[in-house]
Amino acid sequence: MSWGAWTLLVITVSAFIWCALHIREFFPNWDWKYKWLKDLEIFFNRYKKQLAWVMLIFAIITGVYTGILLSAxxxxxxxxxxxxxxxxxxxxxxxxxxxxxxxxxxxxxxxxxxxxxxxxxxxxxxxxxxxxxxxxxxxxxxxxxxxxxxxxxxxxxxxxxxxxxxxxxxxxxxxxxxxxxxxxxxxxxxxxxxxxxxxxxxxxxxxxxxxxxx
Amino acid sequence: MRYAMAVDTKKCVGCSDCVVACQTENNVPIGFCRDWVVEVIDGTYPQLEVELRSERCNHCENAPCVRCCPTGASHIVEGGIVMVKPNKCIGCGACIASCPYDARYPHPKGYVDKCTFCFHRVKQGMKPACVAVCPTKCMYFGDLDDPNSDLSVMLKRRKHKTLIPEAGTLPQLYFLI
Missing domain, CATH: 1.20.120 (Four Helix Bundle (Hemerythrin (Met), subunit A))
Structure with missing residues (x-):
């Protein structure tokens, strides 16, 4: 059942990135302070659609995983x-x-x-x-x-x-x-x-x- | 190569020497054990029937503990022995919950521990500690693929059973009845 642990690794990181991209919806004056964080935000904004697809697929796997782990x-x-x-x-x-x-x-x-x-x-x-x-x-x-x-x-x-x-x-x-x-x-x-x-x-x-x- | 063990329930006297031998040989922490003796009593006095079983990990062919392990710490080595790598185990306890025989315990050092069929002794051609020490010689350890081993001969000669085969684990600990 190690595939579930790997899935959690992917979904946790991408979910945090997704939240970070949308942080201005809740805190309009948010500032990332460091240049490399701003660069990262621009990078992930460019690939937002791909990120969404990855999250959609891995979210379903994560949702099923707990049940399948227990059913094993x-x-x-x-x-x-x-x-x-x-x-x-x-x-x-x-x-x-x-x-x-x-x-x-x-x-x-x-x-x-x-x-x-x-x-x-x-x-x-x-x-x-x-x-x-x-x-x-x-x-x-x-x-x-x-x-x-x-x-x-x-x-x-x-x-x-x-x-x-x-x-x-x-x-x-x-x-x-x-x-x-x-x-x-x-x-x-x-x-x-x-x-x-x-x-x-x-x-x-x-x-x-x-x-x-x- | 397929290691397995048979316990003669008619010869076992329930002395628990196997338990003590295992704890000594494998340095099992106080309060835990890798093997144990079960006494099943059926009927009402004076018609009683007692079955004594020295139980341990069944080293299942289709081991649920190996399937459930999220890190791959539980694995099967040569001869079908189920083992745990302590440095890979995170102590989550999934294998403990998945074992129908309750054969595993959480080691105080943070990993899950279990019977190894004394793999370190078996590699050197010796018998597991519990088998070697049994005063009534009621345990047989050997290779199922070798038709002349003690174990194969006993299983051919005697009626035997395994514990809850209906759980689908294909257990390799046989009880002669």
Missing amino acids: FNARPLWNTSVLGPLFLASGLSAGAAAIVLSSKDKKERILFTKIDLVILATELFLIVHMFMGFMASTQVQIEAAQLFLGGPYTMAFWIFVVMLGIIIPGVLDLMELRGKHIPAALPGILVLMGSFFFRFIFVFAGQVSRWLY
Whole structure:
């Protein structure tokens, strides 16, 4: 799984460069002070489109990577499912869309990303249901792994914080906003970000509890 | 060349000599072990059935720990022995979580450590410390590709099993039953 570590190396550096190129949107009077930093900014501004493509591809790989890394763990039946990769990607994408909705000042952009977020949240919910269906139709160890969330110790944390507060309620709020109802603008974004965080947190913890029986 | 080990669960008395021998030979820090003895009791008194197993890393053919390692510190050397390079290991613990047999432990010096089948002894033609020291001679170590080795003969002659083969790891630690 070293390819994920290399991906992180690429995406971290390029993401920092991207932020640096856009720093004047938040701090209009920003000055790089040294000449070589200014030269670097000009250089990267020239290749901004290429940088964007590199980031797009590596961002998708990074989003899938966590899930695929965990699904490669034979010993943990809860993680050992191929749905985990797409699920982590969907959760990451919805968090990204929510972050854009939170930080954007352009109304049109906010509405576009609210719509995108809504689609991704629906996909995520579908994938979660799909994953549990897969577990329940599988072997005893997988059934016991799913039981951690269906009556086991993680039931409440998962269904309340991840599914209700992280997916369904922000989804409904997004829908209300698109229909023209007035809701606190930051609320769905914050809820989605919290939901994505809790999803990863709970899944990493619960996975370590699930095990093969012998 | 394919190194493997077989443990005779009928001959093992659970004395834990193998554990102490390993800790001494490999300088395992206090409180950790690379091999351990499991006692499985089935049935109700007086109908009891006990199985004693000296367990260690299974040196899997399809090792999840090697697959999950983000730095390539976990690797497979000649003879199929799974090893860790301490200077490449960052101690992230992915291999510990990925092992269905719990065969690895975090060394206090910051890397992950595990059974090496005593590779340093095997290279010199000796047997692993646990096998060499066993008072009941219940462990057999050898080359599976050599049809005349102790191990191959025992596996041909006796009924045997591996631990959770359904995990798909192709374990190479056999238990004679």
